[in-house]
Each structure stands twice: as C-alpha cells, then as structure tokens.
Amino acid sequence: MKKWILIILLVLFVYTVYFFTIFFLDHKLLICINVFFSLVAFIIAMLIIFENRSPSKTINWLIVLILFPVLGFFSYALFGRSYHKRKIGDKNFYIQNNNGSNIELKTLMKSKKELTHERQRVFSNLAFNLGDSPLSFHTEVKVLTNGEVTFDEIIKSLQKAEHHIHLEYYIIRDDVIGRKIKNILIKKAREGVKIRCIYDTLGSWKLSKQYLSDLRSVGVSIKPFLPLKIRFLNNHINYRNHKKIIVVDGKIGFTGGINIGDEYLGKDKKVGFWRDTHLMLKGEAVNALQYFFIKDWLFAANEKFNTEEYFIQDYKSKHQNLGAVQVINSGPDQKWVVMKNLFFSMIISAKKSIWFASPYFIPDEDILSALKVACLNGIDVKFIFPSNPDNRFVYYASRSYFLDLIEAGMKIYQYNHGFMHSKFIIIDQDYATIGTTNMDMRSFHLNFEVNVFLYQQNSVKKLVEDFENDLLDSTFIGLEQFKNRSRLQKIAESFARLASPLL
Known part of the structure; x- marks a missing residue:
C-alpha cells in the first residue's frame, strides 16, 4: 500500500x-x-x-x-505493441516427401515406446500438445560443459560436413572464435556444402558487414531474423530470435546457452570465466531441430527447401536404453505461452527437488507462486544465480524477488567463479530441460526459444553432477544476510522491479 x-x-x-x-x-x-x-x-x-x-x-x-x-x-x-505477435507465424509451412505429399514432424519421429514413469508421460503429452513435437527414444545426448568443450565439438562436426550446415544464432561475433567458424564455413562452402545461417539483428548488431560479405561471396546464404531497418527505432525490436541451433547433415545437432563469441570461452574481462551448458544431439531428435530451422528459414528468407533429404530416416543407435528426448520450440507467434507453461508444470510436478540455474530471473506470478508452494511443501528448491552480472538493471530486478522466496524456504546461491549463464531445470534428479530459455518474462512471452527435455537419460545425471560442482563455487544467501543488504541495493531493486514486466 x-x-x-x-x-x-x-x-x-x-x-x-x-x-x-x-x-x-x-x-x-x-x-x-x-x-x-x-x-x-x-x-x-x-x-x-x-x-x-x-x-x-x-x-x-x-x-x-x-x-x-x-x-x-x-x-x-x-x-x-503486439502487432507482430499476430503476424510472425502467418506464412504457410509444410514439408514434402518424395511423392510431393505434406508430412508433419511427428511422422519423422517413429518412436513407438512410451515413458515408463506416469508423471513424465503426462508431462511429455503436455509438451507435445503445447509444442507439437513428439518424443524420440532413438537420440544420443551429450552434455557439453562450458565453451571450450562446446566449440571443440562444434568445430569437429562442421569440418566433417558433407551435404549441408544450418546455423541459427542470437549472437554471432566477429572475434577470434567467430572468425574461426567463419573460415570453416567458407572452406566447406567451397567444397560444395550448402550452408544457411540465420542471425538475430539485435543480438548480432555488432557483426561487421565484411563478415557477412565474406560468407556471401562463397555462396553461404545468410539472413537476418526480423531485420531492423532503422536500428533501435523499429517495433521489431521487441521480438528477438534467442535460439542457438546448429544442424550438420541432418545427423548432428547442437543447442543450449552458448552463442558464437569469445566471451563464451571466458575472454570477457568484465565477467571473466563464463559458466554455460550446451547439448549435442545425434539421431532422431535432430529432425526436430532441423524442422524448426527450416520453418524459421521460410520466415527469414522466404525460401522453401523442405524435402526429406534433410531429415534422418530410421536412425539406429549402437546404444540401448537411451531414454527419451523431446525438442520444443516456442515463440510469441504461438497460441500458448509454451515454455512458461512447461516450466510451471515441471515445478508443480516435483516430489523431492527442483534444481535450476538462470542468469536472469524475472518470474511472473504463476512461476513465483509455484516456487513458493514447492518450498512450503518441503521440496528442496535450489537456485544458482550469478554474483557477477552482465546487466546490472536485470540483476537488481531479479534480486527483488529473492526475499519472499528465501522466507518460503528456497535456497539461493550466488555463483562466484565468473558468470553463470547456464539455463536448465532438474526435477527430482530424474528429468530435466536445457536450452535457450531464461527464467524470465522476456523468454516466456517475447523471444523465440528452443529447449530440449530429457527423460530417463544418462545426460540428466551429468547435469546433476555439474550442478553439484557449481554449488561448490557458489555462496549460499542466508535470510539475515539478505535482509542486511544496503539501503541503496534495496532502492535499486525496488525501482528495477517496477520495470520487470517490460524487461
């Protein structure tokens, strides 16, 4: 009052x-x-x-x-304005098989099995109804911890490309790692590999014209997503493509929190070491990444190339009992608020624990209430948040939500070994999601995002192990400690929170 x-x-x-x-x-x-x-x-x-x-x-x-x-x-x-929320998805999209008939993503995912856990089965059905993307039981998943491992795997995969390379990124930088990837793409394009790339105009606003020209000169097709003709004076600015996707020959896919830039290798002097998580997929679920890329390409380039040759058919893995994978696409052009609803469902489904990390934490009332109820119900809720932020305003807006959550019983840890940029949720150390979506209203309502949901996967164990290691590099924020923060911090948090629904 x-x-x-x-x-x-x-x-x-x-x-x-x-x-x-x-x-x-x-x-x-x-x-x-x-x-x-x-x-x-x-x-x-x-x-x-x-x-x-x-x-x-x-x-x-x-x-x-x-x-x-x-x-x-x-x-x-x-x-x-919400004009483009209605307009973005207007273009008709379909994939054709060799007979010229239209096929849907679910026909490309031929898994017949079901999840053994009822709770996961119910959740995966919700994810399918919201995101129209089925489960795959024929996908190998590798968790890539931090930038060095991620870029090593990406570079090896790009160098082996024979048919096509598809890239879709929020940020592409003209720096050391950016130029290294550019040179690989140029080499592969000269070898006859078809390369298509989508970049976000705002996220990649520093990308030089020369960088783009070098790629286009060898036949690389590279298009901006929702271009800003007059930068910063265009209503496209509010709807950003926050995805990070690579698909190589339709067989290998990458997604997660890591953009193309030197800071993801810990070379940003402002924040230092960059803690992040990415995924490498091999097998059937790569079809979903491919499908979503082709859909975005139709919008960005107004070009159709959607034929079966870009998709895996009848993938057979050497490994058994891989668990299940579900790739979900979200954006402001969809009828339902996909990621927010899925995150909410994960939180309220927890029986023992909710462990998550996000560099930006601006929940709406539904997510906030779900977390409080989980804490008050005795569930172990742990959250890792950066102590060294890349955006002070968002940092203070995020901290404005902490007091109520700490009082409810949530355990909040500040990551001290650089900048925490990982975006994942682990429920009961049993199933999890990782991708591009932050725990904030911009990711939920305005950005185009992609997340991978993992069920009965060994990769979940790796995420649990990484989270426990991150706790060792973090400081627990106690209730009294947080209450005793400076008056200046409290004022900054209050003013930042007023703008939180607009962030």
Whole structure:
C-alpha cells in the first residue's frame, strides 16, 4: 500500500511541476506538443486496458504513460505493441516427401515406446500438445560443459560436413572464435556444402558487414531474423530470435546457452570465466531441430527447401536404453505461452527437488507462486544465480524477488567463479530441460526459444553432477544476510522491479 501512495504522490508532483512550467513559460508550441503526447498517451492507455493483458503489465505501462507521456509514447511504439505477435507465424509451412505429399514432424519421429514413469508421460503429452513435437527414444545426448568443450565439438562436426550446415544464432561475433567458424564455413562452402545461417539483428548488431560479405561471396546464404531497418527505432525490436541451433547433415545437432563469441570461452574481462551448458544431439531428435530451422528459414528468407533429404530416416543407435528426448520450440507467434507453461508444470510436478540455474530471473506470478508452494511443501528448491552480472538493471530486478522466496524456504546461491549463464531445470534428479530459455518474462512471452527435455537419460545425471560442482563455487544467501543488504541495493531493486514486466 505504501508503494502505491508513493507512486500517487510522485505523479502529483510531476504534473504540478509540469503545468507550473508550462504556465510560466507561456510557450504555445511547448503546450501543443505536451497536449498532443498526453492525448496519445491516454489513447494508448485505453488500448492497453482493452487488450486484456496481464494486470501487472497493464499497470506498469500505465505508470510509464502517466509519469512520462512523451517517453511512454516512444517506449510503447518500440516495445509495447503486439502487432507482430499476430503476424510472425502467418506464412504457410509444410514439408514434402518424395511423392510431393505434406508430412508433419511427428511422422519423422517413429518412436513407438512410451515413458515408463506416469508423471513424465503426462508431462511429455503436455509438451507435445503445447509444442507439437513428439518424443524420440532413438537420440544420443551429450552434455557439453562450458565453451571450450562446446566449440571443440562444434568445430569437429562442421569440418566433417558433407551435404549441408544450418546455423541459427542470437549472437554471432566477429572475434577470434567467430572468425574461426567463419573460415570453416567458407572452406566447406567451397567444397560444395550448402550452408544457411540465420542471425538475430539485435543480438548480432555488432557483426561487421565484411563478415557477412565474406560468407556471401562463397555462396553461404545468410539472413537476418526480423531485420531492423532503422536500428533501435523499429517495433521489431521487441521480438528477438534467442535460439542457438546448429544442424550438420541432418545427423548432428547442437543447442543450449552458448552463442558464437569469445566471451563464451571466458575472454570477457568484465565477467571473466563464463559458466554455460550446451547439448549435442545425434539421431532422431535432430529432425526436430532441423524442422524448426527450416520453418524459421521460410520466415527469414522466404525460401522453401523442405524435402526429406534433410531429415534422418530410421536412425539406429549402437546404444540401448537411451531414454527419451523431446525438442520444443516456442515463440510469441504461438497460441500458448509454451515454455512458461512447461516450466510451471515441471515445478508443480516435483516430489523431492527442483534444481535450476538462470542468469536472469524475472518470474511472473504463476512461476513465483509455484516456487513458493514447492518450498512450503518441503521440496528442496535450489537456485544458482550469478554474483557477477552482465546487466546490472536485470540483476537488481531479479534480486527483488529473492526475499519472499528465501522466507518460503528456497535456497539461493550466488555463483562466484565468473558468470553463470547456464539455463536448465532438474526435477527430482530424474528429468530435466536445457536450452535457450531464461527464467524470465522476456523468454516466456517475447523471444523465440528452443529447449530440449530429457527423460530417463544418462545426460540428466551429468547435469546433476555439474550442478553439484557449481554449488561448490557458489555462496549460499542466508535470510539475515539478505535482509542486511544496503539501503541503496534495496532502492535499486525496488525501482528495477517496477520495470520487470517490460524487461
């Protein structure tokens, strides 16, 4: 209640100064400009209310528009509209077999088995209904811990490519590792390998024209996702492709938290060592990564190449009892809020433990309530969060949620050995997800993401082992310790939280 009283007083103060200044300046042009933006802000406010958004988002936009009509107008123009949420998925998409008939992803995944655990079976059905992607029992999974191991595997796979290479990344940098991968792609393109690449315009805004030109000059097809024609002044800016995908010859796939950049090898002086996790897939589930890439390529390049030659047929592994893998795609163009609903379902399904890591933690009310209830129910909830952030504003917004969770019984650890960028959830040390999705509202509602869900997989044991090792490099945040943080930190957290639904 006190917070709302302060907001009301602040609004009254701002508008008192506002009209006092206008009265004494007696500047007709200034008055016209302010009246115009105030009217526009009022109209936008009405539109936001009638869109029936979540109350928290509606209130935050209204606060911005009331306090700062001009700033609010431009902020809403750039970040607030949901026009592209309706438009992004408009293009028709299908895959053709050799007879010219359309086929769906589920026909490419020929697993007939079922999960033995009922809880996992129920969850996998939910994931299928939300993400339209089936289970695979014929996929080998390797957890790649940190950048050095990840790039070693990626480079080896790229060098062995014979037919095609598909890449889709939020960030591609023109640095040492970026140029190394570029040179491999150039070499493979000259050998006749077909290479397609999608990059996010905002995430890769520093990518040089020369880098792109070098790739295109040898026949590499490289396209931006939702290009910003006037950078930072375009409403595309709010919908970003946060995926990290590589598919080599349709047989090997990579996804996870690692973009193409030197910082993922620990070369960022600001944050130092970069703790991250990636996955390498071999086998049937690579079809799902391929399927989602082809769909994004149709949108980004308006080009269809979707034939069966890009997919694995009847994959046979040397290994037995591989467990199950499910690759789920999400984005603002989908009817359901896919990843948020799946994360929520995982949390409420836990019987013993919920262990997770995320560099950004801005949950909505559903996720926040689910975590609190799990803690109060005696479930072991552990969360690893970076102590050395790459974004101070998001860092303070994240910490604003800690007190309630700690009081409910959640154990929060600050990772001290560099920057924690891994994004995974482990339930009961039994099944897990890892991918590109952060535990925040931007990943849930605005970004295009991809996650892999692992059931009865040895890879889950590796994630558990890595999490336990990360705890050794982390500091537990006790209740009294957190309560005794400085007043300046508390103020920063409170102000950052006001903007959390917009982050």
